[in-house]
Amino acid sequence: MRRAVTVLPGAGSRSGRESGYEMDVRSTRSPAMTDVAKLAGVSHQTVSRVLNDHPNVREQTRLRVRAAIAELGYRPNRAARALVTGRSQLIGIVAQNSTLYGPASLLAAFEQAAAEAGFAVSVGSVGRLDRESIAGAVERHLDQRVAGLVVIAPVASADDALEDMPAGVPLVTIDGDPARPHALVTVDQAAGARLATERLLRAGHRTVWHVSGPADWYDAAGRIEGWRASLEAAGAEVPPLVPGDWSAASGYDAGQMLARMPEVTAVFAANDHQALGLLRAFSERGRRVPDDVSVIGFDDVPEAAFLIPPLTTVRPAFDAVAHAGLDLLLGQITGENEGPERVVIAPTLVERASVANISA
């Protein structure tokens, strides 16, 4: 790119235009606001005003400044801005260091939504969801002077860690405890569970068994609650709960048990991985899905459509959660909505082939 230029030694070449040729040479430093100002023939403050969309700038000036910005390839120094405003354009997100499908998709959706709003996302993943781990990750983010914080807090211990958060930091929790005093976005777990349970009852099943997630997770608790409520509302018997831990292994174990009971014709698994374990166990024990047993999962993981049979499941709309969470957070950051707010996202049922009518 840079052409070879013969420069005569001695006077002349470096003198005179401080801004022109010189600028190109020491291209190591990226242009600052004053460079733009000089080129556009205005003060740096006017450049700042253009950048921040202040109303009182003449259209003509605005255009000239924008042209100068484009010509120099200027980009504002976020550190300087953060220093003077006390706020960065960074959003911190604390999530469990896991490859669970839910958290992973949530993180991705969040990053995307934040990028659209001009924010960057700093992740602080934690190994475990205990109080110390969460507190540590929060500290690290506060260190970075994040503009706001999103914490995925699916268990009580995570919420606990948030109690002694310094006030004034915008905070949104995802999947947290609705009883806590911060802004919150959750998936309506109970509604999702009702969707699944009612679908199975509608297919003619006398009752529906449930392989649940770990009881200390709010998600799991909500799904249990919705499942039980549906059964009771329909006057169906509530069978004993089969506890699991989100893993395929626990679903398989549950399936090994359920497959031995002829009366079990419909199972609602608290997530798709457990459902996968169920499917395998049933197939091993010769119970055909959906002919003998109907199964519904939760999450709609990418593989769900390719299982045998394709899995009917509840889809939690992670991107809606992410967008809602970000909106809440941005509202707090800009100071528009003060009080904590709650957003509840309604899941939908994705019908595939793992449910059959009992009459068939």
Place this chain on the structure above:
Amino acid sequence: MRRAVTVLPGAGSRSGRESGYEMDVRSTRSPAMTDVAKLAGVSHQTVSRVLNDHPNVREQTRLRVRAAIAELGYRPNRAARALVTGRSQLIGIVAQNSTLYGPASLLAAFEQAAAEAGFAVSVGSVGRLDRESIAGAVERHLDQRVAGLVVIAPVASADDALEDMPAGVPLVTIDGDPARPHALVTVDQAAGARLATERLLRAGHRTVWHVSGPADWYDAAGRIEGWRASLEAAGAEVPPLVPGDWSAASGYDAGQMLARMPEVTAVFAANDHQALGLLRAFSERGRRVPDDVSVIGFDDVPEAAFLIPPLTTVRPAFDAVAHAGLDLLLGQITGENEGPERVVIAPTLVERASVANISA
């Protein structure tokens, strides 16, 4: 912590010590370096020296400053430091917005390693790995004045986007093209493939079939290469390649085909999801694993141990990749190692129950 202290109203309490009681009251502003300096009875520069471990500070002073830091709960303002040094303590990471197990674990491992080194990680996930998406994510990070950049670039188009990167920004690519001129960390895909292929040959199989990943991924190409090399080295016939796309669905399709060929007794799948699809297809068509067909996967996803049968697979040691990548990057940031370096991580074979000797 803070003991209840009776403060007499009137004179005395507020006067004199500008730093003591007053500080606690206007706790809205977090303490700055000058506050610490005042409390410790030194200049702010000395505080800075203590913070940055400069050699020429008297031990006694150092202790006094540290005590003041602790008492005030002072934490340095990263923005101010970034402004004056021109470098943030932020590392950007560009990865595909996906829930593929590999990238997701890599991200998590990276964040952890970076946190240990005192860096925060800003993620820029992209929907697709094309040139524009990558370039956009890189831009956003440069905007944030990241200290360094890690790009997971498993396909050529991702590398392409890095060509017109401004020089001087520390950059490490993961899974990229070794022919490119930047620092690089890769898993030795070929070695992993050899591990798998040789294991199957050693079990007495005449040859090994391969269900590959998408051909434009370097990972997939490396695994194909290793597989082919092993067969040729052993003088075994090289069967036609069965192409896949990482998904369980493609593994299932491949399995439907392979199950019809009696001569197929050993299959190496390019990842565990494809292996999962294979297992299902084989089970559907009555070919028992491992009695009739042996299968090996790649990635060691959490479910691998719980499949039926538990899957023998190649484990790429994502945390080693992350650590190596971070070391390389930190080396560039501190200016220790200039030239591009390559680190190749050797994978290991995790033996489970999906491989059997052909003699049995």
Place this chain on the structure above:
DNA sequence: CGATGCATTGTTAGCGATAACAAGATCGGC
């Protein structure tokens, strides 16, 4: 036609840290 007001622009003063230099304290060697 001078005063008043608003729109537009410029000037100055920080934000909180590090870097460069200056200055006082301390020390060894003669």
Place this chain on the structure above:
DNA sequence: GCCGATCTTGTTATCGCTAACAATGCATCG
């Protein structure tokens, strides 16, 4: 006990930006 070298500390300038205020121009109004 004096001198220069070294250790330790303080002072000042600066990074690039925004906030607050000042200053200009121009239209509006009594």
